[in-house]
Amino acid sequence: xxxxxxxxxxxxxxxxxxxxxxxxxxxxxxxxxxxxxxxxxxxxxxxxxxxxxxxxxxxxxxxxxxxxxxxxxxxxxxxxxxxxxxxxxxxxxxxxxxxxxxxxxxxxxxxxxxxxxxxxxxxxxxxxxxxxxxxxxxxxxxxxxxxxxxxxxxxxxxxxxxxxxxxxxxxxxxxxxxxxxxxxxxxxxxxxxxxxxxxxxxxxxxxxxxxxxxxxxxxxxxxxxxxxxxxxxxxxxxxxxxxxxxxxxxxxxxxxxxxxxxxxxxxxxxxxxxxxxxxxxxxxxxxxxxxxxxxxxxxxxxxxxxxxxxxxxxxxxxxxxxxxxxxxxxxxxxxxxxxxxxxxxxxxxxxxxxxxxxxxxxxxxxxxxxxxxxxxxxxxxxxxxxxxxxxxxxxxxxxxxxxxxxxxxxxxxxxxxxxxxxxxxxxxxxxxxxxxxxxxxxxxxxxxxxxxxxxxxxxxxxxxxxxxxxxxxxxxxxxxxxxxxxxxxxxxxxxxx
Numbered sequence: 001x002x003x004x005x006x007x008x009x010x011x012x013x014x015x016x017x018x019x020x021x022x023x024x025x026x027x028x029x030x031x032x033x034x035x036x037x038x039x040x041x042x043x044x045x046x047x048x049x050x051x052x053x054x055x056x057x058x059x060x061x062x063x064x065x066x067x068x069x070x071x072x073x074x075x076x077x078x079x080x081x082x083x084x085x086x087x088x089x090x091x092x093x094x095x096x097x098x099x100x101x102x103x104x105x106x107x108x109x110x111x112x113x114x115x116x117x118x119x120x121x122x123x124x125x126x127x128x129x130x131x132x133x134x135x136x137x138x139x140x141x142x143x144x145x146x147x148x149x150x151x152x153x154x155x156x157x158x159x160x161x162x163x164x165x166x167x168x169x170x171x172x173x174x175x176x177x178x179x180x181x182x183x184x185x186x187x188x189x190x191x192x193x194x195x196x197x198x199x200x201x202x203x204x205x206x207x208x209x210x211x212x213x214x215x216x217x218x219x220x221x222x223x224x225x226x227x228x229x230x231x232x233x234x235x236x237x238x239x240x241x242x243x244x245x246x247x248x249x250x251x252x253x254x255x256x257x258x259x260x261x262x263x264x265x266x267x268x269x270x271x272x273x274x275x276x277x278x279x280x281x282x283x284x285x286x287x288x289x290x291x292x293x294x295x296x297x298x299x300x301x302x303x304x305x306x307x308x309x310x311x312x313x314x315x316x317x318x319x320x321x322x323x324x325x326x327x328x329x330x331x332x333x334x335x336x337x338x339x340x341x342x343x344x345x346x347x348x349x350x351x352x353x354x355x356x357x358x359x360x361x362x363x364x365x366x367x368x369x370x371x372x373x374x375x376x377x378x379x380x381x382x383x384x385x386x387x388x389x390x391x392x393x394x395x396x397x398x399x400x401x402x403x404x405x406x407x408x409x410x411x412x413x414x415x416x417x418x419x420x421x422x423x424x425x426x427x428x429x430x431x432x433x434x435x436x437x438x439x440x441x442x443x444x445x446x447x448x449x450x451x452x453x454x455x456x457x458x459x460x461x462x463x464x465x466x467x468x469x470x471x472x473x474x475x476x477x478x479x480x481x482x483x484x485x486x487x488x489x490x491x492x493x494x495x496x497x
Contacts, residue, residue, distance in 0.1 A: 068255035125389035149344035174199035223483030294487035326450030339421035348416035357417035430466035
């Protein structure tokens with residue numbers, strides 16, 4: 001399948017990366033439910049006398065207001081109730097959307113998490129997750145409200161709510177230069193990652209019209225270092241994150257005012273990576289070789305395998321042949337079933353998705369013919385609009401709208417429902433002189449003997465060689481892309497047609 005001409009290629013390819021950024025923002029800035037514990041046997045202590053009350057913060061990007069956050073803790077008969085709300089206006093590729101994130105949680109008297117409820121909504125989509133804890137077993141239900149799928153996660157340690165983790169660490173009595181490592185659980189992606197929090201020392205900070213001496217903390221997560229300033233009681237006064245995002249303590253009136261003009265800069269454009277030289281015709285490339293900068297050698301990214309080779313910082317991408325054996329990794333056998341299984345957000349066993357797959361393909365089709373029909377159907381039937389939500393195959397089928405993440409989730413579900421092993425890949429793709437963050441699919445074709453890339457947004461199978469994979473997997477794996485934002489540089493070494 002060849003790539004189509006027209007507006008889709010330059011408008012929508014990178015839109016899905018903003019989902020990843022929003023997930024990072026959610027668990028990093030305390031606007032989503034987070035569970036933290038110290039590796040090993042000891043957990044991060046939660047202050048037995050938690051500060052109760054309400055805090056409001058302005059959310060700024062590049063010095064411009066884009067929203068607000070509210071956090072509240074109240075005493076209950078059995079412990080504490082915690083709630084957070086975030087409102088932002090996000091600009092993705094010229095499309096402005098409101099993003100609303102809400103979290104409510106019940107905490108035991110010692111601060112341990114008992115249950116949580118999390119929702120994320122924008123113009124078109126709404127995602128929810130709720131969970132309850134029994135010992136070290138967390139039972140969660142995620143998905144579209146009313147269509148949630150249940151999943152059980154076995155935790156190594158009893159979890160704590162992370163909305164107050166900076167407050168807790170801020171009162172630990174760490175000396176300058178001392179650090180503690182915590183494990184972060186994100187309810188939207190169900191991913192867990194370690195974060196290292198270091199007390200850097202005290203310094204003056206002007207907040208709400210007055211200057212005070214505060215404690216500065218650094219938070220290193222996914223290879224990205226961010227900063228927070230807390231008062232002596234642990235209250236967060238300021239946080240600085242990716243892409244110029246800042247949270248700053250404010251009064252309720254200050255936080256709620258100025259929302260009419262609230263609007264971020266185009267975050268997709270900001271996150272894009274400038275190419276070292278132009279690529280005249282990406283669809284004609286059979287080979288692309290680039291040197292990666294800003295990627296640690298110890299990275300867990302999926303740089304090598306399949307059509308990609310990686311050695312000493314140089315990545316080589318060879319587009320799969322249009323005909324004949326593919327000859328890439330991952331033959332059939334043990335382990336292939338996981339690429340056919342339903343997951344909470346790729347609901348391949350749902351009757352609506354199974355029926356749709358059966359309506360698109362024919363029983364006598366080869367694997368390649370099935371894949372081609374599914375890619376063509378998703379490409380032709382989904383309205384290509386940037387979406388701020390968690391990609392969900394069932395909801396995408398019902399709305400027939402979305403960016404690259406929705407295309408990839410739906411294609412993965414339809415392929416699995418049709419009996420084709422499939423997964424999601426994410427990385428960058430070349431557009432208009434830049435590499436934009438993007439998501440696509442990989443489908444195993446038995447009659448070709450290997451994995452074939454497919455991009456339903458662009459209508460490509462195989463995807464062109466400028467599709468550079470950094471991760472393979474659903475939302476929990478895609479979190480690893482966040483560590484590249486603002487750091488990745490690509491030096492094009494060779495292009496071969």
